[in-house]
Amino acid sequence: MTNSVLKKENFGKLVDALLGAGWRVVAPVKEAKKTWFREIKSIDEMDWETLLPTNSPKEFLFPRTEPILQYRFSNNQVTVEDVDLESPKTAILGSRPCDAASSEILKSIFSWDYQESFFWERRNNIAFISIACKSPATTCFCTSVGLSPVSPVGSDILLTEIEPDVFLFEPLSPVGEEIAALIAQELGTTEAAEEKKREFTENALKDLKSRRALDKVKSWLDENFENPFWQSATEHCLGCGICTFLCPTCHCFDIVDESNYFKGERRKNWDSCQFANFTLHASGHNPREMRFKRYRQRIMHKFKYFPDRFDKILCVGCGRCIQYCPVNLDIYEILSTIQTMATTS
Amino acid sequence: MENIYKPHLVRIEQKKQEAPDTYSFRLVFVDEKMRENFQFRAGQFGEYSVFGYGESPFCIASPPTRKGYIECCFRAVGRVTKALMDKEEGDYIGFRGPYGNYFPIEKFYDKNLLFIAGGIALPPLRSVIWNVLDLRERFGEVTILYGARTVADMVYKNELQLWEQRPDVKLIQTVDPGGETPDWKGKVGLVPHVLKEISPQSENTIALVCGPPIMIKFTFPVLKDLGFSDEVVYTTLENKMKCGLGKCGRCNIGNIYVCKDGPVFTLSQINRMPPDF
Numbered sequence: 001m002t003n004s005v006l007k008k009e010n011f012g013k014l015v016d017a018l019l020g021a022g023w024r025v026v027a028p029v030k031e032a033k034k035t036w037f038r039e040i041k042s043i044d045e046m047d048w049e050t051l052l053p054t055n056s057p058k059e060f061l062f063p064r065t066e067p068i069l070q071y072r073f074s075n076n077q078v079t080v081e082d083v084d085l086e087s088p089k090t091a092i093l094g095s096r097p098c099d100a101a102s103s104e105i106l107k108s109i110f111s112w113d114y115q116e117s118f119f120w121e122r123r124n125n126i127a128f129i130s131i132a133c134k135s136p137a138t139t140c141f142c143t144s145v146g147l148s149p150v151s152p153v154g155s156d157i158l159l160t161e162i163e164p165d166v167f168l169f170e171p172l173s174p175v176g177e178e179i180a181a182l183i184a185q186e187l188g189t190t191e192a193a194e195e196k197k198r199e200f201t202e203n204a205l206k207d208l209k210s211r212r213a214l215d216k217v218k219s220w221l222d223e224n225f226e227n228p229f230w231q232s233a234t235e236h237c238l239g240c241g242i243c244t245f246l247c248p249t250c251h252c253f254d255i256v257d258e259s260n261y262f263k264g265e266r267r268k269n270w271d272s273c274q275f276a277n278f279t280l281h282a283s284g285h286n287p288r289e290m291r292f293k294r295y296r297q298r299i300m301h302k303f304k305y306f307p308d309r310f311d312k313i314l315c316v317g318c319g320r321c322i323q324y325c326p327v328n329l330d331i332y333e334i335l336s337t338i339q340t341m342a343t344t345s
Numbered sequence: 346m347e348n349i350y351k352p353h354l355v356r357i358e359q360k361k362q363e364a365p366d367t368y369s370f371r372l373v374f375v376d377e378k379m380r381e382n383f384q385f386r387a388g389q390f391g392e393y394s395v396f397g398y399g400e401s402p403f404c405i406a407s408p409p410t411r412k413g414y415i416e417c418c419f420r421a422v423g424r425v426t427k428a429l430m431d432k433e434e435g436d437y438i439g440f441r442g443p444y445g446n447y448f449p450i451e452k453f454y455d456k457n458l459l460f461i462a463g464g465i466a467l468p469p470l471r472s473v474i475w476n477v478l479d480l481r482e483r484f485g486e487v488t489i490l491y492g493a494r495t496v497a498d499m500v501y502k503n504e505l506q507l508w509e510q511r512p513d514v515k516l517i518q519t520v521d522p523g524g525e526t527p528d529w530k531g532k533v534g535l536v537p538h539v540l541k542e543i544s545p546q547s548e549n550t551i552a553l554v555c556g557p558p559i560m561i562k563f564t565f566p567v568l569k570d571l572g573f574s575d576e577v578v579y580t581t582l583e584n585k586m587k588c589g590l591g592k593c594g595r596c597n598i599g600n601i602y603v604c605k606d607g608p609v610f611t612l613s614q615i616n617r618m619p620p621d622f
Binding site: 068069071073076077078080082109110112113114115116117120121225226251252253254255256257259264266268271273278279280281282283285287288293297300301304305308309 | 346347348349350351352354394396397398399400401420422423426435436437439557558583584585587588590591592593594595597598599600605619620621622
């Protein structure tokens, strides 16, 4: 294990070195009483206090709206052209291990069978410089889905605060090494890095102790597509879709045209399985007209269908959907109830 | 990396009104290489687009045995299909595909084929029917049962006549009670009822069923009574789709992507799916 460390006071130099090497730097920034992943030009803009920004870094891989092609009309002819994809080298500083892991999950969907260039060109230009979670929030449940506050999945560099204001600096990929080289002079060393990290991990996990394993959830879902639980557990859902928009792994999208008399664009926009028209057929038939069916689809997709298909759970336990649900519909509670039903039946 | 959402330009070579609000197009790729090299199998679909309006998925209604063009048939019910309806011969639209799986025609060699179609769902079977008729000697008896709400609603009326005249095809046409005209020579009755009445033999026979959900629902039990096993009954599922490539996430039934694993399924595959369609 590496014994390199970066002091908090030198994070500014990391940002400057990244900017100097042509990277765009994105970090948590406080804005309108909430914290968001935003582009920064200086470390002073970074919000260190908030555990998780409201938005997930998904939008830097897969923007909420983006043109996928453009066309021009003239004399009853149409010319179709590709769009220039903007994908600057982007370092996401202060991402959490859950958010970094989500980008690995999204890879499955955007590369099975057909490679989706829009996702991949961005993904190949993104570096996650994650900060391990010292004190997880009450809405966190990463350990229930196989991750942890120090999980390295998806990160290029993992920073762990092993002493006050001193971060263990672990490059985890070639890109991580490349960034490490940029600030090699600022890196110090520490003794007993491994032990200090173990201590950090134990402390971080204390807060997550009450979070149960969800290992029986899938086997219950396999058997219970039809169960009165779906209706009773989700009847207060408003169908607003905020859970899907803030989720770092939700990836469903719509394709729409926007045009005027001379030209137009075809755009890919985030969509949500929580909306009734998501599955509405031209005939008027709708397989998921009722809200509980749409919520069931969300749970099933994350914890059964996606694992069946790609051998990964489509959830990283970040808890944003719990934190921001206007009616306190708590996905962890639902899964926990399912776990209980699975173990007692 | 290639842009998987970029359509090919196709020119409308022929436009025909098949039924009220229902049109068929013959489309030719503008790009010469595409015109020569484009290949697909019966049952596959594509995304057809009107620039400025959007994309809609329909099957390729022509058979792969006819080269140089593709055909589609649609009813104008939404934003894109209404814009398609307004296109004329010589106009350009977009096409990307072929997508999805197909009818395993080779498995049908030497078997009798029973086609059962309702209304606007004849086009996907029409691709298979012409594919089979173009290679006629490889297959056994061909029976086509086609029903529509009214006589006017029947699509591909000219071709129905051609099939009726062929000695190697048995065509039964029916319209729903009340949909007949004074000179209607076909049957009057719902497809499942007519199927029961004609009771085709199930031995060494494959059944291919396409129609509205309600027709399909009542046709399956009749086929079962006639002795068709679930493995030899084929149908297509039509879910709302956007990408056609297994990405956009809306056409799923359980862990099945209709756009990738379908649209063609056997009844035994459908029986294993959760009731979410």
